[in-house]
Amino acid sequence: MIRARFAPSPTGYLHIGSARTFIFNWLYVRKHQGTMVLRIDDTDVDRNTEASLKSIYEGLDWLGLKWDEFYRQSERLHHHRQLAFDLLEKGLAYRDFTPAAADLEDKPHGEGPWLCNPEMRALSKEESDKRAQAGEPFVIRYRVQREPAYEVSFHDGVYGPQTKLTADIEDFALLRSNGMPTYHLASCADDIDLKITHVIRGQDHLSNTFKHILIFQGAGATLPRFAHLPLLIAPDGSKLSKRRHGPVVSVTTYRDNGFLALAYINFLCLLGWSPKDNREQMSLYELTNAFSFEGVHRSNAVVNFSETDPIDPKALWLNSQHLRTMPINVLAPLVKESLIEHGLSPLGDESFFEHVVDTIRTRFSVLTDFSTKGRAYFCDDYVIEPQALDKLNAPGARELLRQLADRIAAHPEFTEASVEADLRKLAEERAVKA
């Protein structure tokens, strides 16, 4: 039984890359009838905010993909600490009493790799216990075996076989001096406890995986399968960030621009994954069936937005395709919702409304087009373009339109074809008269 998790940390709104990670997890789980776990990784108390937690729910809610189990790491801290002290007890970890570096500049990057503080690593158990007993703050670090060094290896579902020498892995922190677990510890402790079988996450964690394997092994747990996803990046090749790239990175930007959740999901799937048979527009069912790690690319994918337009043109096209092919009874309520949001209301009964939507949707590409380009269909307060106004003011034009309206109203049916037929008939009659 497959169990996968999506583990966002609430330090910002739901990021487009996170959304894709969630979608790929979801697709994989649903395809194999597994269990989808949503776990909020909120161990960084300084950076967590309620607002971002809300934004994550909001984004996931819009996508409409459900999860089966829910956890919050902040409610499971005892598990994490337990594992840290177990490792300490086993001698696989040790206390480091070095005061926290004031800022990153203090870190010895440039020259060579930083592996550990040998003094602290060599501290005797007695000495270590004594200092801890005395209340001296400490961080617990993993004691990576480097003499002799050995290869840590695993098979990644996307990137294939991976190996790294322990000589290149530093003694990473497990438990902070304030008693909070680090990401590595909390993530592994929970993956073990929640019996996660597949860890599907961003490629930025590919090299962290070696550390995680060390933790899993130290805990005596069986390894989950790992699959890392290529990152989503900006057109200039940098990683997507709110500061530099603004609203593009937020899922809600697409929602607010009138996107269909399915089209957005479809678009995101095509970034870094391919069904390999040239299909582009796909339903959720088709995506689920077609998804596999073999189809996932290994290089990063660019989200193609510009300074003036946060929307990727291909996403827009995909949305228009879904907009005009989806069942009208599914689309109509979404249009109605969008109209109401923009201060308009659908006229007529449900069937009439569906006809209107069905008639005009072929020329629109996002939901918001109905209340902007299609405004005249839903209210009397609209602006006629100057060119159109000239034609409208041509002698006899208004009278003709009135005649046309009467004919259209006389029909019980109202479709694109019927309107066109009426218009052509009227035009012919006029031509004959002239």
Added chain:
RNA sequence: GGCGCUAUCGUCUAACGGUUAGGACGGAGCCCUCUCAAGGCUCAAAUAGGAGUUCGAUUCUCCUUAGCGCUACCA
């Protein structure tokens, strides 16, 4: 600096060593058309560079270059 990952049209991608290197978005043009769209057709557009293996490399190996990631008591 160390370690790791990656490299096909502007962008997303296809091509289990043999293809005129395919598709899509976007762009250009033509057709359709009372307008604007939609739709149909056509065109331009790519294997980062260099060695090697091979009868033959986009594909396998190595080097270079470039980009990205990790190297935090962030995740």
